[in-house]
Amino acid sequence: MLAIIGDLHLGPKELETVIPGVYKKQLSTLDKIVEASNEKGCRDFFFVGDIFDTAEPDFKYQRAFALWLRKKIKDGNIFHFIPGNHDSDSVDKHSLVFIDLVRVFIKKGLINVYLKPQVVTFDDCPVFVFLHPYIMDMPKGCKYALGHFAFSGARGDNGFVIKTKNQPKGNWILGDFHTPQRGKGYRYVGSVTQIKFHESPEKQIIILDEGEISVVQHKPDYILAKANISEDSDFEKLRKDTYYMISVSSDFTLPSRWQEDFPNIKKYTVEGAVNKKAQVLLQDIVRSDNPLAGFDKYMEDVL
DSSP: OEEEEOOOOBSOHHHHHHSTTHHHHHHHHHHHHHHHHHHTTOOEEEEESOSBSSSSOOHHHHHHHHHHHHHHHHTTOEEEEEOOTTTBSSSSSBGGGGGGGGHHHHHTTSEEEOOSOEEEEETTEEEEEOOTTOOOOOOTTOSEEEEESOOTTOBOTTSOBOOOSOOOSSOEEEESOSSOEEETTEEEOOOSSOSSTTSOSOEEEEEEETTEEEEEEEOOSSOEEEEEESSGGGGGGOOTTSEEEEEEOTTOOOOTTHHHHOTTEEEEEEOOOOOHHHHHHHHHHHTSSSTTTTHHHHHHHHO
C-alpha cells in the first residue's frame, strides 16, 4: 500500500510573513495524514514534488522536516520523494539537500529520493517515477506514473484552464496544482494544506493499494479564506478558526480597532477599478507556455 501526498511547500514565504510559524501547522497536518494511513496498514509515503517552497529553503524548515521524518521513520514508515518545480533550480540544485540531515536512513532504504526517471515496484505494482522537468510517456508494463508538471487541459489554482504541450501517455498521478482534480489520463493529488488564500480548503491524499486507487480526504490544521467587507455586520460572519484576506469596499471605513478585534484577518485590500487589459494579459499568461506572452502588446497599448 502506498500513500501519495501532494505539494507541501513547507514554510511558504508569503504565508509565513502574515502567519508566522504556519509551517508547524503544515507538519501537524502531515502527522494526521500519516497516522490515519498507518491505521489502514499503509507504511509507504510518496511525496510528488514541491516539498519546500524554494530550491534553497531556510535551514529552520529543513531541520524541522528532517526531525519530523526521523520520528515517523522510527514509527516504522518509509518515505519517497521527487523534486518539483519549486524544489529545484536545476537537476543538480534542489531543496532535497535536506536529506544530508537524515542520510543514515537513506543508506537503510527508509528514505528514497529519485533524481531520474525510473520504474519502481510497490506491492507488485510497477510505477513509473518521473520528476520535474522531464516529460515522457509512461513505459509499457507500468500501471501508473507519478510526476510533477502541468498537464494540458488541467485547471490552474486561479481557475483558468492550462494549455501546454504536456500530454504524455499513461495514467498520471501528479503534483503541481494545489486543487485536487482529474481528467483524461491524469489526476492531481492537490496540496497538503492551502498555500494561497484563494485556494480551496478541500484536501486529500491518494492511496494505491494492490493496483487500485482510492481517495482519502483530510482536514488541514489551518484554513484560509477570502471575505468581502462593506459594512460592520460583515465582520460578524467571520469564523474565529479561519485566517482571512478581506477585500474592503472603497466607500467603507474600517473601525479603529479592527486589527485588535479580528486578529485572524491577515491581509486586506481595498476594492478598486479593474484594469481590463491587465486582466486579459493575466489570462494569456496562465494559458501559455511563455510567461511573457502578450506582454509586448500590453505595454504598447498602455504606453
